[in-house]
Amino acid sequence: MKFKHIKTKLVLVLFSGMFLASCTDVLDEKPRSIYTPEYFKTEKGVYGGLTSMYAHLRYIYGNGYYYNMCMTGTDEVTYGASGDGNFKDMDLSGVGQLTGATSRSDVLWYAAFPNINTASGIIENATTVGISESLISEARFFRAFDYFMLVQTFGGVPLDLGAGELNFNTSATRVSVRNTVPEVYTKAIFPDLQIAVANLPDAGRVTGGVTKTVAKLYLAKAYLTYAWWLQNPGNIPTYPETSRTDPDGHDASWYFQQAYNVATEAIDNPGSFGLQPTFYDVSLAQNDRNNEILLYADHTQSSEFYNGGSLTYGTGASPDNFASWMMTWNYTIIRSAADAGQTSLISSVQREAAQKYGRPWTCMAPTIGTITNTFADKTNDSRYDGTFTTVFRANWPKGNLNYAFLYNANNEQVVPGDAVMTFLDEEPSESIDYSNSTYKSNVGAGVIAGRADYVRSPTAVSRISFPSIWKQGPYRTDNGTGLGQPNAGSTRPFNIAKFSEFYLIAAEAAVKGAATSSGKTAYDLVNVLRARAGKWRWDNNDNIAKSEDHSAQMIAATPAVIDINYILAERSREYFGECYRWYDLVRTQKWAELASTYVICGPTFADHTPQTFQRDIQPYLYLRPIPQGQLDAMEMSDAEIDAYQNPGY
Template sequence: MKNRYIKSILGIISMMLLLVGCSDVLDEQPRSIYEPGYFKTEKGVEGGITSLYAHLRYIYGQAYYYNACLTGTDEVTYAQSADANFKDMDLSGAGSLTPSSSRADVLWSAAFPNINTANGIIENAEEVESIPPSLIAEAKFFRAFDYFLLVQTFGGVPLDLGAGELAFNTSPSRSSVRNTVPEVYTRAIFPDLLDAITDLPEEPRVTGGVTKTVARLFLSKAYLTYGWWLENPNNIPTYPVADRVDPDGHDAQWYFQKAYDIAVEGIGNPGPYGLQETFYDVNLAQNDRNNEILLYADHTEESEYYNGGSLTYGTGSAPDNFAVWMMTWNYTNIRSGQDPGWNDQISSVQREASQALGRPWTRMCPTIGVIENTFADKTNDSRYDGTFTTVYRGNWPKGGSDAEFVYNANNMMVYPGEPILTFLDEEPATSIDYSNVVYKSNIGAGVLPGRADFVISPRGISRLRYPGLWKLGVYRTDNNGGLGQPNAGSTRPFNIAKFSEFYFIAAEAAVKGATTQAGKNARELINVIRGRAGKWRWNNNGNVLKEVDNSAQMVAATPNDITIEYILEERSREYYGEGYRWYDLVRTQTWDQIAATYEIGPSELEKQGEDPQMVTRNIQDHHYLRPIPQSQIDGLEMSEEEKDAYQNPGYN
């Protein structure tokens, strides 16, 4: 294939994903496409590989899977407009997590068809003389990638999709046998990733294509995760039941060492990848697809065909990238006065297709602990400013209003581009007045003397109003000075893996006992990331240039004794809201320890400004695995007893 952007071919055969197992839609697909002979042609292999990349958009940026990765952790709870999709995942009594309600079903439904496509490529492509091993290695990477996601989420999963272990299946099957966790790792994930490292190129075949470096990242993370599984420090049960014994005879420490060694190898042999100069640059929309991003689910505003969805209106379904809508509160409810008496009011911050704003669904929100504790240092550390939208600026002229200014807090005038509402970094010395009956923000925000912007302090964050997630915000180049197309799905790529994670994986493995190399102990590795976090080139929420280097302060503040808990704190600061958190807490068996309680304000407008509530979650051991989707269980031709045995315990 010619070297070109993946985005230019995504979606061409995205519907060629063979549904296996218990699918009742299998026969809707043309059977001739899935003959083994199809993957014995150059066109078939190339088309199959394209579909492997395309399938990422059915997982990443899909808001309900995104919810399953975050809601219920210390990072995220459900927000004001949440339905059962989100309340059930919170485990706080607002809903109940069941095989029918768990939104991890998104992963199950997308991963197995993709695995079967990879099986078909791997099994048949070697007969095509024009297909290089590097192309087959891409299929092996994605098969391992999907199995790694599945085994972390559900425990042991089937390696046989109906035609034999890791074999291409062309016939519908309504029976299934789950392999154990060690079998999935040692028969599928590790061998495929090792082959991928050997055969993949150093440079991507196409923009966004997988390489040796990408495979190293996932192999090191898989080794790390499996090492934790073998060690099982908190006696979390597994399923199907299996001894915590490695079939290859290695212990947990061997895997921690391998995780460290491969991660350090990735750092030392970066190929075309590396760290961006500042954290702000990593997530700046104009800088998408930068060299820190190893893998992403791609989208584009160049055309609807290649984007995989409408450029004008998103329906809230894959393959749209609509995850960030869930973390966006309804800022458009903010009101300002058009006259001193506020007889006429205006929506002073209107829905706009810009990184700071976007389409509000108010389904998920940060906990107060995120703002107060995770991002406690908002002075030296740039990551809070580079993660959240905390200042909402007037943009009413873009919506057609010719008002020169509006009246805002304290009846002071605010002009376009100036702050209408600010989420404060800390509690102010002067108490916020939330009871003012004249200057009503309409979202329960407060007033401070001498300030024209409404304000909300960290203790005032609630399910109704909270800082937006700037790092995932939408971006368009076709707004033409107006509001653009804020109702469309995001046309930005959804980032899946970053070069920076090599440092975290190696540091975590070091804490778990891996022998380290000179200059790369846990503290030194973490300080590479923390030092970068201290470098500012732009104050995002202040909307001003800020060329400041606080690296020395950040490094000096790093504890001498690095613990797993500290690494998890740093991972949250680096990857907040990107979908890592549930997997991080499950891997380290700290979910119930770290996320058992959280604080958040109420949903009701009339209660804004009241003291936040402490909420307790009921996180039990069986929750460390998600339930097998009920649709899968229902489709099995088994006895009820066998179906019960197929399901993860605690969800029957």
């Protein structure tokens, strides 16, 4: 496959309420200040629209506020010490209020609908201008993708954007009617994905292009999600109100079976896709765009134009990839001393454009339960080590500081590359002295006799000091011998869909009653990923090669009977920090059960005492509110606008 850069441009197409369509050009097409609907009916216009399908992903994935919406308020994540209302409102723990004006689900709403309209324009016009069905199916995939994300987030959403259901709209309209959940699935999502599976190529037409395999993943996932919706075990309300009846006459069991069938067929026929040999390799920056990744929002360090953002400074807005900033604590204020009296303090771990570090915003924090329960096994299971940065190492020479060594915990000397501060994997047998009466840590870390690094135990993880997300950390090849550009948005792709999810989709469907084939029970499927998680080739935080295989121990620890809670725990271990968790808990209706309480220490460095927090997760919260800006833009009666909003908001 050839790598082809994508460059974006605006298409001036108006439709439903605040929806504004954007479109892009492709390859060497010259920039235009205006794209009209007439131009969209040309071959170049269609190709430009196809390119925009990929570009619009940047406005969702990598956006730190959508990242927040997907995880804050779950069992995985709470707000960090620097989190403002964007984060506290999502936590549902009494420190904010989630409304149509405060929910950051608006990131998805405003990016998805323009793309849906562009996709409809491609589907309507492409045949006329001689575009093949395989290319049209790229648009079908993205229209289904966006509708699938929307219906999970908001419930039923409009299929008519002003020109009829699933029709391309070219004129502004400020009225809208929401379709029901079954209508969105059976009229839009399933038909588009089924056609895409039939017609997309096995290999993308460009690097990162959509394929038959990624369409299968989303078809299986849509079947699975809709099956849960039909079954509704927790009696969660839907909106617009409708019966839990499938227009095509199928029941939940039928859809669970379809999810299993599609997922296992993809596993048996992977094409060029598959699993990476170790979990570490999946997220390693030097291994980006590997064969496990089916879809990603791409970026590049080679050009600001093609990257879609500055290569030197990020503003915290799309299309930058700035998600990793949110769950990175401010390690840059760690101080070591130039003298044994610990009076001349030096920044020993400086802000660096490296995967373990990056720009710290401290807006989101992992809960203590994530560290101690979800990732309880840190000896056999490599996934904790391949998810978090827990050891912060001296890098002061990269900041042009000339010291052969510095004094750190216990007045021990550290040299560049040594651990300066460590979040311990387990509670130590030795006591940790957090008093800092002799060897002071300015970030509230403690000392253990004989260790040169300051330490913090798992139960001392706090809103201000916590293991940082490693998976999405930045990576540049142009740092030279310095710190590089850590304030820029990440130039790495943001991974959206992975081949590994086929195993967990099929396993979940099997738990829900799907008939299984030989060798592919829920137990078998889960153990494929657990066995892989037991294989180490590198200890990320100890920064040393580690050729060990604990697959047997991982399989031995798998319960004989797999239930939904175990599937969810495995999904958390595989996909922590990747925008899955809220959707997983909402799909399975386990959100209130698993996330109504969480434990974390307080917002200052001196806080080492775990506190339990309560969340009030009411059934109506299983749908996010329609953005207030959308409601304000519509010219309908007050009663119609009120009825457009999801109940409870």
